[in-house]
């Protein structure tokens with residue numbers, strides 16, 4: 001059982017290594033050059049030393065004119081060749097190594113762009129980043145340095161073994177008996193190396209995760225006096241990282257000692273066998289010395305090979321988690337339909353959504369139709385599924401059941417790019433890039449956009465007055481996540497971005513929630529003009545902003561409980577009327593009021 005899983009792991013290890021090698025394959029010529037150059041360089045070292053002697057003897061002792069004349073040139077030539085081979089070896093292996101890293105990073109980054117939101121929900125960005133930055137380096141080490149040394153040392157060992165067999169077959173056979181022991185321990189050690197390496201890589205991810213959180217949330221950490229807590233959290237990860245590294249080092253060095261012991265046992269066995277009379281007759285003293293010398297010379301390459309094993313196993317462990325990410329299924333983009341222009345008729349048909357199997361469904365059997373050019377507002381308590389419903393339209397998540405249609409076409413049949421091209425979105429959490437104000441606004445319209453259009457969008461979003469007050473106006477860098485701007489300012493940039501995209505479908509998820517009443521009124525006026533000729537899905541807690549919607553849809557626990565115009569719903573004295581009463585502080589006889597807890601009844605809370 002253990003043996004089987006052991007061989008399975010080696011199998012997958014081999015499979016992973018083979019896959020990693022594919023990343024090196026395009027550069028095999030460079031790699032070959034670097035190996036040859038390194039071997040030449042290594043050989044030239046002793047040659048240099050050896051050549052000096054006849055040169056010196058020839059020039060100073062024998063006073064041979066030919067040698068005297070040539071000596072400087074030979075010296076210069078040799079040193080030039082050594083320089084060139086040294087450079088070629090370093091440069092070519094460095095080239096291969098950096099190309100592998102760059103290509104792995106390119107593929108990982110590409111994958112990041114197309115991983116489904118679900119994958120991000122359950123991953124930590126620290127882990128993902130550390131794969132992109134740290135694991136790729138480890139892979140490249142295993143493929144270049146590791147491979148070159150493994151190659152060199154394996155060759156040496158094969159050569160020495162051949163020599164030993166040539167010198168004496170009986171002794172070689174005796175020596176070979178330790179072979180299986182060696183192979184067994186090397187396999188054991190490699191397995192351990194890989195396990196520890198995987199854990200080291202994971203802990204690198206944790207270290208960067210904790211650090212990243214502190215960087216992103218530095219204000220919360222300060223205000224909530226979280227520094228002690230974070231220090232402790234970081235110390236834990238840091239400590240575990242250091243301990244795991246130490247375990248690797250101790251495995252490395254212990255294994256080296258054990259291997260040496262096994263090896264010396266082989267040596268002892270040979271000595272014992274040689275002491276036997278019958279064997280001694282088969283071997284001359286010269287042969288014995290050559291044999292023993294070959295054996296002794298084999299020890300260092302074997303020990304080095306074990307160490308390289310750690311580099312290679314690190315690479316395999318790193319490759320494993322890289323491939324896990326690369327093999328994760330991307331967003332389904334199997335549709336082929338590309339619509340040039342859409343009317344914007346949207347239909348949710350019996351939509352259900354569960355984020356996780358063990359969680360209450362976020363949406364259950366939702367049916368909703370939005371006529372082209374109309375505005376539908378979603379209202380409901382926090383957590384009732386409004387954002388979830390909106391997210392399904394650009395297919396950020398896939399419904400568990402049901403289907404969404406735009407102009408009669410299932411959105412699954414459209415290409416993702418085409419579908420998303422028709423949708424402008426202002427999310428509940430504003431996301432700005434660490435770039436200029438202008439580029440943030442123009443984000444959805446790569447390239448073809450004039451400064452005048454950007455200004456126009458900013459003006460409509462009521463962002464002009466604060467942008468002009470910024471030190472460099474539209475060219476001001478907004479900082480990470482737009483940190484140098486106020487919440488309302490950020491929101492207005494996000495609105496400007498959506499306005500500029502000028503798409504037939506507009507989704508506004510709490511788009512004006514951070515604005516003061518005055519700004520909101522202005523922005524609302526701009527949005528009203530914009531919404532007039534496109535299909536809009538608007539989500540708002542502040543009911544005053546959605547009163548004019550063509551239809552209002554009330555969600556509760558993922559179900560549509562009411563639908564109608566503002567006037568109709570008020571007259572119905574249902575859930576909407578209750579929400580309205582709570583916000584505007586007048587009593588109705590609606591169902592929510594009847595079922596709401598006393599505390600809620602007593603305090604009309606505008607934040608509901």
Ligand SMILES: Nc1ncnc2c1ncn2[C@@H]1O[C@H](COP(=O)(O)OP(=O)(O)OP(=O)(O)O)[C@@H](O)[C@H]1O
Pocket residue numbers: 121355356362380381382383384385386387388389428
């Ligand atoms: N990415 C996610 N993974 C798992 N569960 C989620 C995810 N996003 C939302 N949920 C869950 O789905 C339910 C609906 O959330 P949703 O964000 O749609 O509510 P909402 O109506 O927009 O609330 P709010 O008014 O607070 O924004 C909640 O119970 C929430 O916990």
Ligand SMILES: [Mg+2]
Pocket residue numbers: 386387388428509
């Ligand atoms: Mg929401």
